Amino acid sequence: GDSVTQTEGLVTLTEGLPVMLNCTYQTIYSNPFLFWYVQHLNESPRLLLKSFTDNKRTEHQGFHATLHKSSSSFHLQKSSAQLSDSALYYCALSAAYQGGRALIFGTGTTVSVSP
Amino acid sequence: GPKVLQIPSHQIIDMGQMVTLNCDPVSNHLYFYWYKQILGQQMEFLVNFYNGKVMEKSKLFKDQFSVERPDGSYFTLKIQPTALEDSAVYFCASSRRGSGNTLYFGEGSRLIVV
Numbered sequence: 001g002d003s004v005t006q007t008e009g010l011v012t013l014t015e016g017l018p019v020m021l022n023c024t025y026q027t028i029y030s031n032p033f034l035f036w037y038v039q040h041l042n043e044s045p046r047l048l049l050k051s052f053t054d055n056k057r058t059e060h061q062g063f064h065a066t067l068h069k070s071s072s073s074f075h076l077q078k079s080s081a082q083l084s085d086s087a088l089y090y091c092a093l094s095a096a097y098q099g100g101r102a103l104i105f106g107t108g109t110t111v112s113v114s115p
Numbered sequence: 116g117p118k119v120l121q122i123p124s125h126q127i128i129d130m131g132q133m134v135t136l137n138c139d140p141v142s143n144h145l146y147f148y149w150y151k152q153i154l155g156q157q158m159e160f161l162v163n164f165y166n167g168k169v170m171e172k173s174k175l176f177k178d179q180f181s182v183e184r185p186d187g188s189y190f191t192l193k194i195q196p197t198a199l200e201d202s203a204v205y206f207c208a209s210s211r212r213g214s215g216n217t218l219y220f221g222e223g224s225r226l227i228v229v
Binding site for chain 2: 033035039043044045046047050052090094102103104105106107108
């Protein structure tokens, strides 16, 4: 079945340093949709950014990611972390744009930014 | 932005009792989802629902679980009977046209089974 792998469980860094969170996926479908959701403490997940176009960079709120189908990756990056970026980040996969396909989440990466 | 409302926000229930979690999805959305999150752990897919039918469910969606949306009202998750391992936060989500679209999540219903 479809799956998403996030290798880092916890990332701790100092404010102002760059952030990179890894995400790889597995699916038999050739046109998956990839997402990054962010969940702040005691809140619900909300969409950060998404993509379905191969090799095209997508950006939102200072974060960016590029879907690379050749390596089945969708890593999340930010050039300079802020304290408010501390949260749980999920990479997620949908194998179909419409229809009854579940959105599958990875295990999540907790980002902790300190002054 | 679009809001998904979940009722109740918290519930404590005795093991073996029935519980119904209610979700009021975004008004023009057609696809509905339930996810389970045990404290400190990942979001896990339970079930999705479209046009009055379950489209897909995971192995976590036990026989004791059921979902429905009678007459376009709340989208509900019912657990009967509850077990200790059902303690978790249950998130409802909805999307306009399936999970390739953005999912909008509610604030979650924290269920504690004692």
